[in-house]
Amino acid sequence: MASIQINRLGKIYTGDVRAVSEIDLTIKDGEFIVLVGPSGCGKSTLLRMIAGLESISEGDLFIGERRVNDLEPSERDIAMVFQNYALYPHMTVYNNLGYGLKNRGFSKDEIKTRVDAIAKMLEITPFLERKPKALSGGQRQRVAMGRALVREPKVFLLDEPLSNLDAKLRVQMRLEIKQLQKRLKTTSLYVTHDQLEAMTLADRLVVLNQGRIEQVGSPMDVYNRPETLFVAQFIGSPSMNLIPFTEFQQSDNQQLLSHLPATTDILGIRPDQLLLSKPKEDALRLDCQVCLFEPAGAESHLYVKTPLGQDLTLRVDIDPQVRENTTLSVYIPLNKVHPFNQSSQRRTDIQ
Amino acid sequence: MVENNSWSRFVTHCILILGVALVVFPVYLAVIASTHEAGTFLSGTLPLLPGSQGLENYKQVLFEGRSRAGTPPLHTMLWNSFVMAMTITIGKLLVSLLSAFAIVYFRFPFRMFFFWVIFLTLMLPVEVRIVPTFQVVADLGMLNSFAGLSIPLIASATATFLFRQFFMTIPEEMLEAARVDGAGPMKFFKDILLPLSITNIAALFVIMFIYGWNQYLWPLLITTDPEYYTIVMGIQRMVTGADAEPLWHLVMATVVLAALPPILVILFMQRLFVKGLTETEK
Ligand SMILES: Nc1ncnc2c1ncn2[C@@H]1O[C@H](COP(=O)(O)OP(=O)(O)OP(=O)(O)O)[C@@H](O)[C@H]1O
Numbered sequence: 001m002a003s004i005q006i007n008r009l010g011k012i013y014t015g016d017v018r019a020v021s022e023i024d025l026t027i028k029d030g031e032f033i034v035l036v037g038p039s040g041c042g043k044s045t046l047l048r049m050i051a052g053l054e055s056i057s058e059g060d061l062f063i064g065e066r067r068v069n070d071l072e073p074s075e076r077d078i079a080m081v082f083q084n085y086a087l088y089p090h091m092t093v094y095n096n097l098g099y100g101l102k103n104r105g106f107s108k109d110e111i112k113t114r115v116d117a118i119a120k121m122l123e124i125t126p127f128l129e130r131k132p133k134a135l136s137g138g139q140r141q142r143v144a145m146g147r148a149l150v151r152e153p154k155v156f157l158l159d160e161p162l163s164n165l166d167a168k169l170r171v172q173m174r175l176e177i178k179q180l181q182k183r184l185k186t187t188s189l190y191v192t193h194d195q196l197e198a199m200t201l202a203d204r205l206v207v208l209n210q211g212r213i214e215q216v217g218s219p220m221d222v223y224n225r226p227e228t229l230f231v232a233q234f235i236g237s238p239s240m241n242l243i244p245f246t247e248f249q250q251s252d253n254q255q256l257l258s259h260l261p262a263t264t265d266i267l268g269i270r271p272d273q274l275l276l277s278k279p280k281e282d283a284l285r286l287d288c289q290v291c292l293f294e295p296a297g298a299e300s301h302l303y304v305k306t307p308l309g310q311d312l313t314l315r316v317d318i319d320p321q322v323r324e325n326t327t328l329s330v331y332i333p334l335n336k337v338h339p340f341n342q343s344s345q346r347r348t349d350i351q
Numbered sequence: 352m353v354e355n356n357s358w359s360r361f362v363t364h365c366i367l368i369l370g371v372a373l374v375v376f377p378v379y380l381a382v383i384a385s386t387h388e389a390g391t392f393l394s395g396t397l398p399l400l401p402g403s404q405g406l407e408n409y410k411q412v413l414f415e416g417r418s419r420a421g422t423p424p425l426h427t428m429l430w431n432s433f434v435m436a437m438t439i440t441i442g443k444l445l446v447s448l449l450s451a452f453a454i455v456y457f458r459f460p461f462r463m464f465f466f467w468v469i470f471l472t473l474m475l476p477v478e479v480r481i482v483p484t485f486q487v488v489a490d491l492g493m494l495n496s497f498a499g500l501s502i503p504l505i506a507s508a509t510a511t512f513l514f515r516q517f518f519m520t521i522p523e524e525m526l527e528a529a530r531v532d533g534a535g536p537m538k539f540f541k542d543i544l545l546p547l548s549i550t551n552i553a554a555l556f557v558i559m560f561i562y563g564w565n566q567y568l569w570p571l572l573i574t575t576d577p578e579y580y581t582i583v584m585g586i587q588r589m590v591t592g593a594d595a596e597p598l599w600h601l602v603m604a605t606v607v608l609a610a611l612p613p614i615l616v617i618l619f620m621q622r623l624f625v626k627g628l629t630e631t632e633k
């Protein structure tokens with residue numbers, strides 16, 4: 001078990017491709033960190049730099065007290081679970097689990113004790129003598145987890161470990177991973193672009209965009225107070241509505257807008273917080289045209305267009321009984337909005 | 352199956368049997384001829400049933416040889432051929448596995464240059480470079496030796512190329528997983544690459560063994576001492592022997608014996624293919 005200290009880490013691939021820049025992050029011992037971000041934002045690159053599979057171009061990396069920039073993966077005391085599992089196809093599950101221990105000079109008995117214990121924990125004991133190809137996807141996934149856990153590493157790195165599973169199994173494995181990590185208290189970094197995985201697993205969420213950290217915080221913090229426009233749009237599904245000030249021409253709106261921080265020129269509001277009837281508290285009003293109603297039980301969505309042609313999404317729990325192309329008033333409660341500044345891309349109500 | 356009525360099956364089987372007969376008949380004749388007396392083959396009518404001299408003939412070629420034609424007993428030649436073919440096969444496999452490993456997994460200066468150089472030698476089979484190679488081998492004093500017979504044939508662009516292609520299909524994560532598991536390069540090679548390549552190795556083993564076994568021109572050139580004659584060139588010595596008529600019954604016995612080891616290798620390795628194919632797939 002160990003903390004991880006990342007100082008101004010950067011990665012430049014051959015051909016001047018900059019994948020990651022200026023990452024500063026301190027990970028506490030036993031913490032479960034999830035890296036999220038759109039495809040190509042550098043999540044895997046960052047994780048692989050920590051693993052030692054990718055060389056570090058800039059900055060320093062400490063695992064525990066040790067600077068590990070120049071150490072081989074096997075010397076960093078980390079374990080990694082790969083997206084396609086990368087099990088050794090010619091070895092039995094038992095040998096797959098024991099290979100890392102064997103290379104580290106553990107005795108046969110020690111290997112057996114440890115492998116048996118892990119196999120029991122992950123419920124893969126019946127498959128120990130099988131080859132990976134004779135396992136289902138979920139079982140392979142467990143073996144891959146087992147191979148990483150059996151060494152009792154200081155740090156556990158997972159790169160989209162569930163993305164090859166079907167939806168149901170994914171939910172189940174997600175739960176198991178969370179419970180496992182709680183029990184073992186191993187410092188973990190987990191890469192995903194699945195929001196739900198990110199929100200449910202993380203102690204702290206790290207949102208990456210174009211190789212930089214946009215925001216670090218607990219999942220609820222990040223959801224409730226996104227610090228940048230990017231995070232506001234990226235976290236939450238359906239994503240947050242962003243409405244520029246030019247939409248609010250009506251005079252009653254103008255008066256309310258003056259309560260917001262001076263530099264604000266764009267408002268964010270989550271789809272479930274837009275209202276169709278006037279609330280008691282202060283609210284902005286927009287007269288919109290109905291485009292489409294998508295009934296889906298509790299998650300029904302109503303799509304409308306503002307006078308200036310901007311699309312808004314509302315989450316409603318009952319059928320609003322509106323017809324397409326009719327006009328209706330949408331209310332934006334002022335205490336639920338996220339104020340942003342377009343040019344700095346940042347939240348404006350940060351002290 | 353395209354169609355399954357009995358008539359079309361009859362016809363297809365006839366054609367297939369005819370094809371097999373065309374290929375097998377000469378072989379059958381050789382086997383038959385090797386069991387008859389000296390004169391039978393030349394008398395004009397070829398018998399189609401085995402004769403009574405089989406044991407005698409084989410005993411004679413295997414252990415006595417034909418001193419007049421200057422060929423040693425066959426068992427020496429068989430052994431020489433075997434040593435040569437095995438050395439070439441194992442040498443080729445080792446060299447090509449290691450060079451493919453280097454080319455795929457290590458970054459060194461002029462890596463692609465070396466790859467293309469190896470690739471280019473594909474265009475230079477033994478026969479093309481035989482004169483300079485002979486000069487080199489002679490200067491090194493390797494005429495009439497097993498080293499001279501096998502070493503010049505060991506470098507193999509074909510096998511290197513095939514192994515390179517195969518290694519490139521192994522997912523990169525396999526190497527990374529091994530690195531995390533604490534396996535250094537040679538351990539990765541031994542524990543993971545080799546077992547994964549076992550079917551390819553078996554296939555190449557067969558091809559290389561037959562290639563080595565069938566070498567004709569090269570052993571003919573560099574051996575003058577009957578101690579080092581190989582069987583394929585030995586057949587030729589027997590046919591163009593010193594005195595008038597080649598002893599066809601003995602030549603046929605030699606031919607049959609010369610064809611046997613490659614067949615055995617194929618049969619033996621075939622089990623490995625099947626095993627490899629069913630067990631080490633991903
Ligand atoms: N070996 C490489 N050489 C050059 N550029 C690379 C290399 N590997 C990755 N990149 C680039 O670095 C950037 C980050 O890649 P990375 O694999 O870290 O993305 P990611 O966030 O993991 O994406 P995904 O969610 O699709 O897996 C991408 O723009 C990618 O094109």
Ligand SMILES: [Mg+2]
Pocket residue numbers: 043044045
């Ligand atoms: Mg990735």
